[in-house]
Amino acid sequence: MVATVLRPYILACLAVTCGTLFSGCDFDAVELAIKRKAKEVVKDALKPKTDQPQQTASTDGSPVLKSADSLTVASFNIQVFGQSKLENRRATEILAQIVRRFDVVAIQELRSKQQDVIPRFLSLVNSDGSKYDYVIGPRLGRTSSKEQYVFVYDTNRLEVVPQSVYTVNDPQDLLHREPLVATFQAVGVANPFRFTLVNIHTDPDEVDYEVDALADVFVQVQQDRIREDDVILLGDLNADPYHLGRLGKLPSLVAVISGVPTNTRGTKTYDNLIFDSRSTVEFQGQSGVLRMADEFGLTLEEALEVSDHEPVWAAFSITEGVSHGRQAGNEPVEMFR
Template identity: 45%
Template sequence: MRSLPFYPMMVLVLVGLGGYLGCDPNSIQLPLESVVTGARGTASSTTHYPASIPDRVANRLLIGSFNIQRLGPSKLGQPWVMEKLASVIQRFDVIALQEITSQDQTTVPQLLTYVNQGGGKYAYTISPQIGRNTYFEQYVFVYDTTRVQTGQEYSYVIQDEQDYLYREPFVGRFQTISNNPFTFRLINMHTSPSEISVELDVLADVYVNVRQYEYPEDDIILLGDLNAAPDRFQKLGTIPSVDPLIVDVPTNTRKNKTLDNILIDIQKTREFTGRAGTIDLEQMFSIDLDDTERISDHLPIWAEFSFTESTGAATAVAGALSNAFR
């Protein structure tokens, strides 16, 4: 494949975790689109925040993100906590998880045992351990296999050779199980709190790189723990028509900071229904703050989408891409 020009500040390489539609991700070099300067920090005017997450229904898709705060031996040894984490995951069709810190590779399968109690059919894709020095995490996508298709071979890690990112994002390719499937890409990210002044700018480059690489897919969804409110997104907040869906809504357990978010191109991802928000864990489980913090110091966030691809050109794209899962 012919090499394409790089953005001079950094180089991004897509590192695959398996065959990716016959391409060698290590050979792909991506150009960057220009990013317009001028922070927005506001959600679409059509975004509404219901008091609680809606139930899962046939014609709607619930996508979420949850920093589950150091999933490892301590939490695995607390069945009450694991049951609560499983209850949260069961509210979603697809959820991106951050802070899997255990080196034991049976950790996520043990979590899925709780999730699938009662006959659930959830599965997961997982990144390698990512980090620096002695601290590493894994990203995970958990999804309901009765409603969504993906696989480990359709996921990859983005690495920047200049090492601007403490934990490089994990990207997954998904589509709903439907005659007219909604196809989309999720970029799972957990920024480093001490390095967001650099990482949020680099994350803007990541978004446009993934969009270029995944073309003609138009539904690119960035989600995770960004450790910043939208008014502090810097370059990430300047990509034309790419908006945060969680604005002025606290996403930490103590409800005084907006740290987590879901970003979409509001003009292209017409499948977004206009509903997004957080899950209030205290309310969901009728527990106090101390018990809530046993689960996590973050709240799960969510956004709702149509289960089928929007009409128009995007439908033709969805039909072409659906063959990748057959």
């Protein structure tokens, strides 16, 4: 990537310099011309192509460690997270270790009529001295199999903005499980990053209709009473970044996971974090998929006991409006449809 960008820049410099030698122009004019040409070349080299998405920013492996200037945001579909899974000691120990790696985790597929699953799970998470809390939505679904969305977050790093938590209103019943929305803000820093998370698990049988509906959800959340422009839609979309319907056609929307599978069997890219790149400049260009089998030395069968999905994550600046730039080869997918 670097060589590709620099090559035309060098050629441009040589062209301008050689032209100057023969035309007798002064060196100030040479310098100005080179600077202008360099800007044009680099801008053109980094500009996304309109006929295909940009290359993925996604990587396999561990997320970046918690740091003073970064926030790690994750999404995790914990398959059928209920009483039975809570009684699987090995699975819950791994789940607790995963949660501790992130500042906030959007969880999908909590399934239990008893409302003690998350409190009991957080007791395990916090048993090492951590201080995680949670936000939970109502039980949702059109059948007897109901699910709940959950946000689990580190109170040493984040706080929930008052009166920001709600379930999206869906009067036309376009979604099986209406998204849970919550706005978080970094603590302990000046000018803290504030962002809104939209937790979603689409229905696999009606995914085409639901990703279309999520386009309206995304815009509505941007315009809700909180008026937060940093909106991150995350969860199990049951669709890869190239098949997001009207959601994928929203201007400047990017999906940070692409080209790598997010399910435990390694066959599908269904889990993601999506945001408007014009607004959410705090994205640090780092994202990926945590491979449970590799990270914890598990067989495929043992990893599947934890979940049939892997956690996906992205890193953001802890300070509002600070862009760290994007590393070469680490571009998120810009979705053109």
